[in-house]
Amino acid sequence: MSEQQIITPEVPENSQQKQEAKRKKEYEANRKALDELCLLYPEVFDGAKPKPLQIGIHEAIATDGKLSKTRIRRALNLYVRMRSYVAALTENAERITLGGAVTGKVSAEEASHALEKLTEIDRKRALKRPAAGKPKGPRKNARKPTPSGDRSQKTANTKSAIEPSAVAKPVEQADSGERMQNKLAALVNKRSN
Incomplete structure (x- = not known):
């Protein structure tokens, strides 16, 4: 054939x-x-x-x-x-x-x-149109699994690494320039950890 x-x-x-x-x-x-x-x-x-x-x-x-x-x-x-x-x-x-x-x-x-x-x-x-209940992509703030013993240690390190100046003021008190500086400072501290 x-x-x-x-x-x-x-x-x-x-x-x-x-x-x-x-x-x-x-x-x-x-x-x-x-x-x-x-x-x-x-x-x-x-x-x-x-x-x-x-x-x-x-x-x-x-x-x-x-x-x-x-x-x-x-x-x-x-x-x-x-x-x-x-x-x-x-x-x-x-x-x-x-x-x-x-x-x-x-x-x-x-x-x-x-x-x-x-x-x-x-x-x-x-x-x-996409379904309302379905997520469109990966979540931005999704937590990654950590080993059970490291959880408390990591939380403590993260809290101490953020400087008081990096904590944002309420929207009524902070102008846009200050808010931007606070966000940048928090981002820099987050990356260095």
């Missing part, structure tokens, strides 16, 4: 970097378009407190003629995917038109779909 070579396609190392750069560039373009939309229609588009938009609002914006269809698509693409907008899609929440008038309400089906999206957004965010 002859040995067959397995050929694996070579993926350039920087292709992932290129994709990230492309995503970042698209996000920046979407962000600029959304900023324009917020400036043109501040009563409708509010990033801090978004309101559910009328279905087909993109057509109303296009007929207004202030933005190109590409800019509208980019802006709405970012706006309707914001967590705060998805959270605003609750059952019976009022949808607004381009003029700010109420045009309808969010249905139960739309609200349940929004809740699923919100759960997915939160799940993805939780995966990206």
